[in-house]
Amino acid sequence: MTVLSDLLSVQTTDIAISQAKHRVSHLQETIDRDAAKSALAEIDAQIALCDTEIATATAEIVKVDRSSHEHDDKLVKLNKQLKTVIAPREAEALQHEIATVTTERSALDDRELELMGVVENGEMKKSELGPLQASAKSTLAAATMALSSAKQKIDAEISALTEQRSAQALVVPKSLMSTYEAKRKHRPDGAVCRLNGPTCGSCHLDISQGEINAMRAMTGDELPECPHCGSFIVF
Ligand SMILES: [Zn+2]
Structure with missing residues (x-):
């Protein structure tokens, strides 16, 4: 009946193998690595959002600039015309147009200031996020290394147990x-x-x-x- 105690040894090793496999799939290191990964992803997303805001505002600044120049040219032209008109009604119409273009021109200045504020704000947020991103990256690198070494340790344990199991099973009849x-x-x-x-x-x-x-x-x-x-x- 010693054959059954040999079989019990096989089972003890089989249990140890399945426990080790269970440990591999429930490692704290995996939880830590996943948390580090999502923390970094969160910061990356915030930086990407800043980049988008900066790019959108910068593109609009270019448009506003172009429009400002057009308004300036128009004002020069209108003021020149004003000097040449004699009819009061025509002069009045021109003055009215000059006032409208001047108001628009000033609104464009306001908008440009606003957009520059958006760019500045975005750059500031980015400079705050930079160190956080660097630290999240190194946390992730450390967590990834810790996970891989924990896995390696258990994998070595499993392969030693598997070898032991093969040796133990050799003395047990196949049937x-x-x-x-x-x-x-x-x-x-x-x-x-x-x-x-x-x-x-x-x-x-x-x-x-x-x-x-x-x-x-x-x-x-x-x-x-x-x-x-x-x-x-x-x-
Ligand atoms: Zn029973």
């Missing part, structure tokens, strides 16, 4: 290994177990003393199994 694999599908951690007193280590139900005695007396190819869950019992 028993197949039965074990089939039982594991239903009870991954309890295909084979020891008794705790009269209690099955797998399903935790009590087995009668009569059944225990009968199992202990088994010989040859017979292998003791829990009457409740079918787990192999190691004595």
Whole structure:
């Protein structure tokens, strides 16, 4: 019946392997790396928004400038005309036009000042975000490194355990290994177990003393199994 204790060793290693795999997929380092990634993405997005605001305002400043020059040219022309007209009604009309163009010209100045404020504000925000971005980048780099080293450590553990498992499985008959694999599908951690007193280590139900005695007396190819869950019992 030592073949079952060999099988129990295989199961112990299998459990250790699945626990290690579970740890790999639930690492704190992954959570930290993801948090660092989104923190950086958030800052990058804010910088991109500043860039867009600056670019839009700069493009409008160019247009406003062009329009201001056109207004200046028009004013020069209108003032020249004003000097040549004699009819009072014509002069009045010209003066009215000059006043309108002057008002528009002044509104363009106001708009340009406003846009320069937008650019300045955007540049200021960017200069504040710069150091934050640099620090978020180094946090992410450190978190990425920590994650990769944590993963490497567990991967090494898993490959050592896998090697150990292969060696342990070698001494177990192939047909028993197949039965074990089939039982594991239903009870991954309890295909084979020891008794705790009269209690099955797998399903935790009590087995009668009569059944225990009968199992202990088994010989040859017979292998003791829990009457409740079918787990192999190691004595
Ligand atoms: Zn059981």
